[in-house]
Amino acid sequence: MKVKRYKRVQKYIQFYKNSCGFRAPYQVLIDATFCQFCLNNKVNITEQIPKYLSQECKLLTTVCVVQEAQRLSQSLYGAMLIIKQFPIRRCGHEKSPIDASECLRELICADNNSDHYMLCTQDLVLTRAIRRSTVGCPLIYMRGNAMVMQKPHDTVREAVERREQEASDEHVDHQMDVLKKLKRAHDLDDDDSEAKPRPKRKRTKGPNPLSCKKKTKKPMAGQQSTAPKTSAGSSGGDQRSANKKRRRNRGGKHIRQMFDKISATVSGDK
Template identity: 45%
Template structure:
């Protein structure tokens, strides 16, 4: 179980590295819901996150996330005190703190160009993160840290990036056209055109002729004169079935 969890983490990390240029040290923005859960399961985040990710990490938070925990009172003092041990990353809410989830979302904006990971247990924040391409999400499931599988938005955006990379650009298409014109002169192209088969499929034409000749041979055979009408009828049937 433990091995599978680590394998998944490696695979998902490779996805973010290959498709979105994530590089260590990975910057992990943490909120109070995550430290609170870590406290409940006695998980030492400074030890366990780098061990799980397998590469260098920076554990970060924001002033807004700390302020939110301070406002929630003494019950969450432990979770707040863990949060204050992390580096504080500057957010755009100087002097006017907002909720932790709003703050962390503003740090990522639309494309997460700074390559942040978010560590949270907040279901609303997680739902929003899944709509942003390349927003890795860490959460705690029972006593284990888990990197969530890349969201559908992340996967589809990565796929479309690959497709657009492989397809020739307008400039490349133009160059190809010019090259073709240069290496394939006008009369040469005409010659190739002549080689193309014309008219209906020659096999079907041949078949028709064969049937007609067959029936003619039968009709012309001696002793078959009396059955001429029957033969004609059968031929008509064959023809109608061919039309069908």
């Protein structure tokens, strides 16, 4: 068996193990159509099925399948000899056998396949009927001389997800009930906690933010601003020149010397 096909089969089997509770040894139901196809392609059923599933298997059939193979013994004589080699599984139709496909469908769909059967068949009608239901049943058929397991149907996956969600909700509800019982046992009901408010804890307080604020200098009462008022529509350059202090021009050094000489001559004449 190729590695890719082996990995695909193990992936499907792992899904049925985790979601539907399948465990080894697997119970595999076989009908006459599967035996006839294996006989034509020279496939040994007792060797190839355990090898394909990589686990120990119990190969089973029913009374209805054997009776139908005997009725069609002229065209299915080899399949009848093969099907009689497998152990008989009780189906409830021993006294009045019915069609093999109907018998296998009822046996698998009863109690949502609680016995965890796998089915090996070449009957397309039976395969479609089981795939339309929400029963988790691995279906195996022959393609040439190779066995193939069908991919789990979307309805089966949705049913499994729904069951898991319901189980998780029930688990959460159970946990909430246990939590309420523990609260009642220790007098920690929600009604008591609302009636009796908890005392506030005393925590260390920080400094007053107003005391940390910097002081602002206030202008004197008689002091007025000497800056000329500007109109609202004046430009920014005019405002800067108006607010800027006016510098006093005292003249150069030679001018001061000339004024000193003039003042000296005037004082000498007096």
